Amino acid sequence: MSESYDRGRIEDFGRWTEFSAGMWAWIFHKFTGWILIGYLFTHIAVLSTSLQGASVYTNTLHGLESILLVRFLEVGLLAVAVFHILNGVRLLFVDLGLGLEQQDKSFYASLVLTGAIVVASVPTFLGGAL
Amino acid sequence: MAERYSSFESGTTLWFLQRATAAFLVVVLAFHFFNLHFVTHAAEITFQGSQVRMQSLGYFITMVLFLVTAAFHGVNGIYNALINAGLDGAQKRAAQLVLGVASLLLVVQGIRVATTLAGF
Numbered sequence: 001m002s003e004s005y006d007r008g009r010i011e012d013f014g015r016w017t018e019f020s021a022g023m024w025a026w027i028f029h030k031f032t033g034w035i036l037i038g039y040l041f042t043h044i045a046v047l048s049t050s051l052q053g054a055s056v057y058t059n060t061l062h063g064l065e066s067i068l069l070v071r072f073l074e075v076g077l078l079a080v081a082v083f084h085i086l087n088g089v090r091l092l093f094v095d096l097g098l099g100l101e102q103q104d105k106s107f108y109a110s111l112v113l114t115g116a117i118v119v120a121s122v123p124t125f126l127g128g129a130l
Numbered sequence: 131m132a133e134r135y136s137s138f139e140s141g142t143t144l145w146f147l148q149r150a151t152a153a154f155l156v157v158v159l160a161f162h163f164f165n166l167h168f169v170t171h172a173a174e175i176t177f178q179g180s181q182v183r184m185q186s187l188g189y190f191i192t193m194v195l196f197l198v199t200a201a202f203h204g205v206n207g208i209y210n211a212l213i214n215a216g217l218d219g220a221q222k223r224a225a226q227l228v229l230g231v232a233s234l235l236l237v238v239q240g241i242r243v244a245t246t247l248a249g250f
Contacts, residue, residue, distance in 0.1 A: 030211055037204030044197075044236060047243045054177035065173035074172065078163065085160055088152050095149060121167075128173055 021104035025087055032084040039077060068126075075125045079118045086110040148206055151199040158196045177247070184248035197240040205233040 019027070046064070050057040064070050090106045093099050099106060166172060170179065183189050212225050 030207075033204065033207045034211075037200075037208060040200055040204060041232075041236060044240045044243060047247075048239060050177060050180070050243055050246045057177045057180070058175075061175050062173065074167075078167075081159060081163060085156050088156055092149060092152060092156075124168055124171070127171065 021107045025090070025103075025107040025110075028083060029087050029091070032080040032087075035077075035080045036084060071126050075118060075122060078121055078125065079114060082117050083110060083114040086113055144206060144210075148203060148210075151203040154195070154199050155203055158192060159200075162196065180247045181249060184244060190244060190248050194241060194244055197244070198237055201233045201236050201240075205229045 046060065047057075049060040087107065087110045090099075090103070090110055093106070094103055166175065184193070209225060209229050213222065217225055
């Protein structure tokens with residue numbers, strides 16, 4: 001059984017030194033969520049070049065992928081997506097009332113696993129661009 | 131006892147849909163990233179390759195569902211973040227309108243892209 005909890009206004013970032021692991025998880029989840037929805041609009045805009053013809057679509061994607069900065073941004077996007085997925089799974093368990101006592105440890109595990117997956121993926125994402 | 135806090139009013143339809151779409155997106159977002167970065171590298175994507183994938187009905191339906199659920203989950207997440215920040219009254223109504231129209235345009239444009247790639 002859960003209880004209501006007055007956590008104060010998390011948007012008052014002047015309180016950041018008081019934030020617990022759960023509050024940092026909340027902030028990171030919102031932050032990565034904002035990036036992902038922003039990216040979704042950008043992604044559909046780029047893919048919309050398909051409406052102008054096959055060569056425009058292919059040339060646009062190849063042109064973007066030839067830019068080193070875009071490859072690094074994709075690594076950043078991977079980090080954001082992986083954290084949002086892993087913390088999302090954590091939140092689904094929390095909502096089901098499972099692992100509430102370990103919710104801080106599962107947040108740290110999400111961070112560590114995100115870091116490991118992103119580092120292991122760097123060669124794939126930068127392959128051919130360096 | 132562990133405390134529990136959420137931006138959502140627990141038990142509402144939007145609360146449930148946010149979690150139902152999350153469960154779907156966890157799997158499909160991971161699949162999408164893996165498929166288009168590790169199986170097929172992003173730098174090797176071509177119109178013809180995308181067309182072959184999209185002409186598979188299962189893939190096409192999965193991608194359209196991915197678009198619809200991601201648009202809902204993302205826009206509903208933004209809406210709840212704004213409500214959590216204290217949005218109310220006319221501002222809340224304006225946010226509903228702007229976010230609703232934006233997500234509708236996103237889904238319509240995404241489906242146009244999907245049908246073009248599939249050659250339908």
